[in-house]
Amino acid sequence: MKREKLIAAVKEQMPEKRWLHTLGVMETSVMLAKRFGGDPVKADLAAILHDYCKYWPVQEQAKIIRENGLPQDLLDFDKELWHSHAGAFIAQSQFGIQDEEILDAIRYHTSGREGMSLLDKIVCLADYMEPGREFPGVELIREEAKSSLEKALVAGFDSTIRFLIEKGKRIYPLTILTRNDLIQQINN
Template sequence: MKLNREQLIASVKEQMPEKRWLHTLGVMETSIQLAERFGSDPVKAELAAILHDVCKYWRVDEQARIIRENSLPQDLLDYDKELWHAHAGAWVARTEYGVDDEEVLDAIRYHTSGRERMTLLDKVVCLADYMEPGRDYPGVHMIREIAEHNLERALLAGFDGTIRLLLDRGKRIYPLTVLARNGLVVELNELMETNEQ
């Protein structure tokens, strides 16, 4: 079933607490700004942002069931439950909301973990989730400042903060996040080498 923007917003809003909906509004607004700043599609960015946390407040056993029964990455189930809603949410966006744009679905799918060779839209939505106006954690102001000029550096700062936090808490780090972080380092190094030539 294909919903228009207003129907989509109404449906997603009713599935989460008010505080999380305010976060979603912040991610929508920030995704549009970042898309316009760095040359991504603002309409796709907003659509991915509306749906990025669509099933975050579903029961975790339901998220796990979606992952298990729909050929989603099974290794997710060995890691933090905070990762599950992204892949489950992309599946829900496709099957329940009729979103068929793979680029949008990928931006939903990888907004928490990142991935190697992130697309511009992946980066925009992931970074918007890190730095929307309602976010308040050590380092977020620095990420916002970097994002004024450099998408990849800002996202790298976000991943570095997440990895540091997980290390401090003695938690496992999802391998895709390490690959995403390393991929950004490679991209930035290649860009520097190009600029030096």
């Protein structure tokens, strides 16, 4: 599918505010790809699709997870995680995206994963720090992103973990494993 048609399909799936966020993630992903030696075309494509299912009914997202062999443990955790795996499935099944690197960047942009690829890191970080994002700690993330994807992502995951703790929510284990893996990468 041509980029313009893909953009139109994504835009119609979300409210204007989320579309503006998606534009910010696209711009930031390309910038980070150029800064850290990633593929800007893949970064742009993954960013376009990263929140495709975000505003679908949670029952539909859960159904996609249950019926398509996606990680069932997701359903035991915050619904905010679901759209990334559902979105990667839809990107492949409906839009014909076959590049596993792009699909993984969509799939893991909320939780991260151990051994994140460069593209995973770029899209996840762009989602945290795009220009429209405003939350406690975002300036630290942006500052760290000037020189280190890993340090910026640790700051991002720290922010997420603090938020979940303050709200009394459970933390998806993969997020903790991701943070630990990033710290190991920094220390090595």
